Amino acid sequence: MQLNSATTKNAILYLRVSSEEQVENFSLATQEEICRREATRRGYEIIETFREEGRSAKNISGRPELLKLLEFCRRNRRMVGAVLIYRLDRISRQTQDYLYIRKRLFDYGISIISANEPTGNSPTDKLLETIMASFAQHDNDVRSERTRNGLRARFLSGLCTGHAPLGYKTEHGHAVKDGEYFDKMKKAWDLMATGTKSLEEIAQIMNGWGMRKVISGKEYKLRSQTTSRLFHMKFYMGILTSNKYPEEVAGQHEAMITEEQFYKVQAIIDGRNRCGMTIGKRLKDHPDFPLRRSIKCGKCGGHLSGGWSKGRTKKYAYYICKNRCGGSSIAVQKLSDSLIEFLHGITPTKEQLEVFLMVLRKKFAQNINAIRTKRERAEQEIIQLKQLREDLVMNHLKKIYSDEVYQDQSKKIESKIAAFEQVMGKNTFYKYTMDDVDKFMMDKFKDLGQTYLDSEPGQQRVLLGSICPTGLAWQYPGLSNQQFSTEYQAICNVRNEQNALGVTDGIRTRDNQFHKLGL
Known part of the structure; x- marks a missing residue:
């Protein structure tokens, strides 16, 4: 798809801060100043700003400004080239939500630009972006796990973990x-x-x-x-x-x-209550039917639903098209086995992953250098601003500036220092080394079938969605996939070029060979 950013230099800002971050003085004003500076550097004009204050990034539904942003982009897709954010985790700390939002904006021809993390539209850029989003979710999951452990310890000690009941x-x-x-x-x-x-x-x-x-x-x-x-x-x-x-x-x-x-x-x-029935809500992630929201019917495109049929001696779990289009039912175990077989079939070899990680390592190093340059510039700006602050104090003591002028200028200088200190602060690329990325990729991609089996239902959907964004379809029988994601296609390009490195086909340098693969 042709991105609007190639022709349209209009952008919108999305700023978000949670209640905890407000306490830490991670303000919307600071984010806005950094984002506007990045927009100016890239030649974008800001036409709209969406501010989300005191909102967590754990889900999309609880963030009205993000929903307004998506609707604005849908209505004005021809005049918006990019969405500027302070950091990728401003969009979402949940990988699945982030990928959904990125794809939706991409469908509108709009790219996401992070002021603190290199982003782009090449397959390698997108893969790095996805990995960084996964790390953001990992951090969030670790915090959530600590909270859950604390609540569980509180519960086991006999203390109420929710609202006390009436009385x-x-x-x-x-x-x-x-x-x-x-x-x-x-x-x-x-x-x-x-x-x-x-x-x-x-x-x-x-x-x-x-x-x-x-x-x-x-x-x-x-x-x-x-x-x-x-x-x-x-x-x-x-x-x-x-x-x-x-x-x-x-x-x-x-x-x-x-x-x-x-x-x-x-x-x-x-x-x-003689019937003895307990009526509960329908489970979103039913453990007996984990694929009912992930696999589509090959006949009509509708999602599969799950149910039980009663045999002579026991019950049998099965999937069936939600639209009841005439497709036959599929045994749960049969569909699960077919999916694992499909994932085994597209799992890259260790050698293929190593080739791809060589490319990724090179891109990662380029991004680190870009961040390092940004930090060095910010460091110089802070030194100059602190000197300016000292001069301001001296001139105020000498009565050259009035109290009003001093307070006004001092506030502006402190605001600028805070903005540059945010640039100097922690960055996801610094938090994880390329060795971490290597381990993450090798662990997760060495056996996609086993990775799927070892994952929670939500993580399973993220895995399938990141590989096959348009979904998998059951063709009665057999699974089919219309298209791989651009990120996974980059790995497939390496897989399709078994002898990409060292082949004497007129391309002699490694960089040119990588370029041939579209990486």
């Missing part, structure tokens, strides 16, 4: 009695234990007592669904449970009722 409140990390609500909730348990009140009736009684459910600071009346959840909570008999952890542990909070009373109420409620 309790949280103080200094501990669940304690909530005054009158505690006594009223205990009275409600006593009424339910009599067996004379339905869940709807007890909800009306509790509403009459002035009890309310609070969500985001707003009060709501209780309904039968709410009381059903409340009277199934073991928290009230002093036991902590969680949807995330299998254990049940003794809580540090004061129990409201006895174990005997709890199970008496359960028997009363369950006696009224």
Whole structure:
């Protein structure tokens, strides 16, 4: 696709800062100044700016300004050449989301430019970009894992990890009695234990007592669904449970009722629910059907759905076209085996990966040099600005500048110093060495089938999407792929040139051979 950046020198800025980064003075103003300087250097004119303040990069849906940016690009695709960002992780810390946004902008003919990381549109540039985005997700996953471990340790110690239920409140990390609500909730348990009140009736009684459910600071009346959840909570008999952890542990909070009373109420409620069915939400990532959102029907292009069929002795898992276009059902194991066979078939050899990594290493070194040059310039600018600040202080002491002029100029100088210090700060390219990239590539690409099997459902979709962005289709039988991503195609180009290095075909230098491969 012809990118607009080749002909259109208009750009838009996307700036994002989370609540944590605000505390660290990583401000939107600092990002904007650096991005505008980069736009000027590249000859772009900024026509629109989108600011996302106090928003995490863990998902797309919670970032209204990013959604507005994508809609703006869709409507004005002919007049926008690039989206300028301070760093790749401003777009997203989730690799899958980043690749989706990059592809969507690429479809509009718009490129992404990072002010602190070399970006480009060649296959090698895109692969490096993807790896850096993966590292950003890795950092985020490590932080998330530490948080999860902390929450799990808290749970196992008997402390509440979420909101305390009705009748309790949280103080200094501990669940304690909530005054009158505690006594009223205990009275409600006593009424339910009599067996004379339905869940709807007890909800009306509790509403009459002035009890309310609070969500985001707003009060709501209780309904039968709410009381059903409340009277199934073991928290009230002093036991902590969680949807995330299998254990049940003794809580540090004061129990409201006895174990005997709890199970008496359960028997009363369950006696009224004779069908015994538990209705839950449809799982987004169902462990029994991991490919239902990744493989398409070869007949109509619709996604596959999953289900169970009952045989004489056991149930059988299968996939079927969601549109019911007439394609036959596919056994889950058959489709899984076909996918693993497909991934094995496109796995590059160790020698092919080593050739490609030679190219990548060269590109990585070029990017490091570009960042180093940028840092050296920033360092010189900081030295000059600090000298200017000293001169300003001296002139103020000599009464040459008034207090107002001094404060105004001092603020501007400090702002510029902060901006250049951000350039001098940590960069993803410095955080990881090429050895890290080598290990990452060799570990993940030496056996794509095994990498897929070892990955979580979300990571499996990222892997398949990064190799086959248009998706895989089941052709009844067999999997087909319409096109590889430009990043993986770069590796395929090496695979298709088995003797790319050392072949006497008129191309003698290694650089020319790499150029022939389009790398």
